Amino acid sequence: MLSPQSTETVRATLPAVGGAIGEITPLFYAKLFAAHPELERDLFNRGNQAAGDQPRALAGSIAAYATMLVEHPEVRPGAMLARIAHKHASLGVTEAQYQVVHTHLFAAIVEVLGAAVTPEVAAAWDEVYWLMANELIALEAKLYQEAGLEPGDVWQSMTVTGRRQETADAVSFTLRRTDGEPVGAFRPGQYVSVAVLLPDGARQIRQYSLSTAPDRDEWRITVKRDGEVSAQLHGTVGEGDRIEVSHPFGDLVLDESEAPLLLASAGIGCTPMIGMLDHLVRTGSERRVVAVHGDRSAADHAHAAELTTLTGELPGAALHRWYEDRDGLVDLTAVELPADVRAYLCGPLPFMRAARAQLLERGVPATAIHYEVFGPDLWLAGS
Incomplete structure (x- = not known):
């Protein structure tokens, strides 16, 4: 939790920092890679850097975290931090790298905002950074420990x-x-x-x-x-x-309840759903399952035959497919869903946003909707 003094300072400066974060994050990465070119070459996705996706995702996560600290201090952004922590662990990120990021991020903040970064403002945002960083460090340490790995040795x-x-x-x-x-x-x-x-x-x-x-x-x-x-x-x-x-990581995992499931995917987002379905079949699960997949065409649908086979082996499972060249886009408003369904989404961001909106409109609680993003999580960045 932010200290009271820092809370007021962050609240007062959040519009300015938030408005400039789109300038700050690209400058941060430029400074980071100039000092540590090996990170751009061997750790960060340089395609996402070139497209601007990673800077936008970083900006979105910082802004979302700071906003939650000042507006909802009693709530921890668990899903966002868990997703980041799993991604970091899968890359072998270690605690020492957070100090490297801090150095270049705050240099970028000072360069963009100039005299507006008073000692008081710098101290408040330093507190925001280390609150977020230390939460991630703790989550990542736990992931390494649970996997029986030394930090970074993945x-x-x-x-x-x-x-x-x-x-x-x-x-x-x-x-x-x-x-x-x-x-x-x-x-x-x-x-x-x-x-x-x-x-x-x-x-x-x-x-x-x-x-x-x-x-x-x-x-x-x-x-x-x-x-x-x-x-x-x-x-x-x-x-x-x-x-x-x-080593395997990722927080989009099946819960261990008997609640009914919606497994909705598009494109190559079918892959975690195929793994989940294979697990349900091999464990003799009797959970009610609704599987939904959308793709450009039948020819573009990877694991199409396997999807049919697996759902056919689950008692009472329903399978729905949408191919854009024939059926248009996936429409979950047309799918019969059981009460208390738990939804898992994976695919392109526009698909997941549309699917989530349709589920919320149908009364599925936000806490029952889970999603996976590969690459930078642009959901928070509004892209």
Whole structure:
């Protein structure tokens, strides 16, 4: 909780800082990468940096956190922080890196706002930063501890045991640990990071959902060709090759209740849902399940046959598909939903925003709607 003095200072300066945050965050990243070029090359997604997505996501999270501190001090932004913490853990972020970020972020704030950053203002926003940072540090430490890992030590060598072309632009890889040890447990819906060495020497990292049940002896990821890392995986990785993969993380996971489920996805967002469905089938679940998927066309739908098979093996499960070239966009207002449904969403941001709005209009509580964003979380940034 912010101190009373800092609360008033942040409340008074939030409009100015919020109005300038779009200038502050790109300058911060420029300063950070000038001082630490290895971070841009080997840790941060440089495609998201070039598109401006990561600066917008950072701006949105800072503004949302500061606003909650001053307007709703009794509420902790648990979902937002959990999502960030899981992403950081999957990248191997450590506590020491928060001081590096602080140095360059506050240098950017001072440069943009100038004389408006009085000692009192600087102290108040420093308090905001370290409240948020320390919450994330604690969450990440817990994630590392639960996984039995030293902080940051998340990487392992895995061997590709199979490659399957799912659609023209999506391919699946099955993976086993190169050292022969079991692949390890995860929760249905979680993802792994994959680190790829690119031709220019950069080590770039992306996240991919695990699209099988946790009790199988192999992991599987499905990669859609949409950037430099996915293109490298599509073009150069085949059976017998080794890739660097993180321990599983991610907070979009099935709860352990018997509540009915809505699993709604679009595009490559189908992958965590396939993993959840596989888990439900293999554990003999009798939960009522409504599966919804939207895609550009039937030909673009990865794991389409598997989706049909898995839902067919669940008692009373319902499956609804929308293909844009035939049916238009997904419309959840037309789907029969059971009472007390728990909704899980994954796909492009416009799809998830529309789906969430439709569910809220139907009376599904916000606390029962969960979503996964790959890449920067632009939901809070309003993009």
